[in-house]
Amino acid sequence: MMPRTRPARRTTARRSACAAALLLAVTALPASTAVAADTASHVEGQLPSGATYMMDVPAAWNGTVLLFSHGYTQAGSPNPAQNGPDATTKALLLEQGYALIGSSYATTGWAVTDAVPDQLATLAAFNDRFGAARRTIAWGRSYGGLVTTAIAERHADRIDGSLSMCGLVHGGVANWNNTLDPVFAIKTLLAPDSDVPLTGLKDQAAATGAADAMTAVVDSAQTTAEGRARIALAAALHNIPVWNQTTQARPAADDWDAQQANQYDAVKGLLKIAAFSRRQEAEVRAGGNMSWNTGVDYAKLLGRSSVRKEVKELYKKAGLSLKADLAALDRAPRVSADPDAVAWMSRTSSFTGELTKPQFSIHTIGDALVPVQTESALRRAVTAAGSASLLRQANVDNAGHCTFSPAEQVAALHTLEDRISTGKWHGTDAESLNSRAAAADSTTPARYVAYRPTPYLRPYDLAHPADGQ
Structure with a gap:
């Protein structure tokens, strides 16, 4: 059991210490036992599917759990559970009181039929161990953005909102x-x-x-x-x-x-x-x-x-x-x-565009693997389905796939949370997002920019019946 932590300044040294301490936290709480208010926990386990999961719950949990879906894992590669995009972002979020959870998925590759149920099973395991969260947000990056969007469309009753980062949101x-x-x-x-x-x-x-x-x-x-x-x-x-x-x-x-x-x-x-x-x-x-x-x-x-x-x-x-x-x-x-x-x-990996909970989607403009134009494909589907008011998108001026800074990711999360709390979108413009990013972590870049992607060249979604061979 860890002692109660004092309020911390957001410095690189403090974040590293926090992350290291959490990795050493206990993992053997019975499923029926809730975590005490002064306890930080790191839990690892295995689902019936064979997937592993990871959970980090800070001492002063704020009641929000973030269900993270990781990106594509090449067949034959190591496939550990992941509950956040990178160590620095995880440490920032744990300092702010968020619980972080995620699974490995039972298989590697194009694993959506395993990933979605494994993520939902991980959420159920978290609720059994720690109690129901006040708020649940699904988020993911790259292929995990596809998994997150699938959860948002098909299992909206399990979440309060979703955040896709550099995601395959075109399906x-x-x-x-x-x-x-x-x-x-x-x-x-x-x-x-x-x-x-x-x-x-x-x-x-x-x-x-x-x-x-x-x-x-x-x-x-x-x-x-x-x-x-x-x-x-x-x-x-x-x-x-x-x-x-x-x-x-x-x-x-x-x-x-x-x-x-x-x-x-x-x-x-x-x-x-x-x-x-x-x-x-x-x-x-x-x-x-x-x-x-x-x-x-x-x-x-x-x-x-x-x-x-x-x-x-x-x-x-x-x-x-x-x-x-x-x-x-x-x-x-x-x-x-x-x-x-x-x-x-189409059945497993394409989208209807029908949202019932808010979704925020961010992308780097210099992404060659999953080009930013995928965001245009998502908007096409959501608009056709009549869900446009629930979607907002923003872009980061950087090259590469998923090359967001911790500050940019946390700013996106806070923007989504604001929408969930108030019922209205506020501050989704580049200036506001950069201001949020600077407040979240002034040590990493804030590069949101006003940008509108050109159309996706080969769109396919379930909101347009004319799509097909």
Whole structure:
């Protein structure tokens, strides 16, 4: 048992000490015993599904529990339970009195059918051990944003609100359609004679081989002006931003070469991470290929892309005909989906847009893995479902996937809590969010910015009956 902690100043040293102390807290309370007011607890356990869970409850619990859904875990990788996005943010929230809980999910990969019930079971286990919370907020990042949104739509009675951070809020079908498009362009324009399959990969070894082959194609293409222009076109079909890693220099608005060089790195990352390996795992779950490009007008898609001007300028510089390459994409044999696989992905991983509790969704504008345009797809669904008043979105001016500061995350959480408490949204503009972030933790950045993403290029949701193959 830990002694009662004194009110603490938010310093890095104090947060580290708090986090370290909590990790040493006791874990053996009986399920029927509530935690005493002067006790901080760290609890780990296992659910009947085999998933593990983690709970941290501070000495002066404020009555709010935060149910954290973690991101995608590659099949075969370690899969520990997680109850927060990072150690610093967790320490800040524990100092403020929040209880933090989360599970590992019973399986890795595209695990939504395990993740949602495991998260709800973790919440039930928390209530059994510590008593019902005054307020429950579901939150998550990356793939965990998809899990969080699924909970928000399908189990709203279990929560009071939700926060998605850099989430796959466009849903599974839209995700895999938009992942197919850039790889289709690469194969068609840069390796038209290749026999590398884009879907229907037999196993992870085949996925690795396909990724390696396409990466070699892209590496070779990057050495010529023509190849670089075509890589930029492929990137544009995924809305890959021109500044997408914090290690990159932010290119000038008309520095087309620097922009393309940044996208080249991201395209290779897409090939290595999602386009083959993660696709293969998801296809096994879905029972077949869940994406298609039959009927897609790639000229129209490019016309809506956030980086279309860069593509046009690079084609002009290379002396290539963009019109001819778009025509080549139109003529190329298309990829058809397995209807049963689409139905599975739609049923488990796509959204109706029907919210009954408030949701706040934040994104970095320089995200190449889950582009900020996914937020446009979410708004499309929520607006069509008549739930727009329950959704607010905000964007952080930073490169990379989920590269939020602790201050930015806590500010988003406080903004959602304010909506839950008052019944009205207050302070969702960039200036107000930055003010909240500075108040939450002045030692880490506050970079919210007024920004409106362009449309998502391949939306699919259950609020639009016309969506389909």
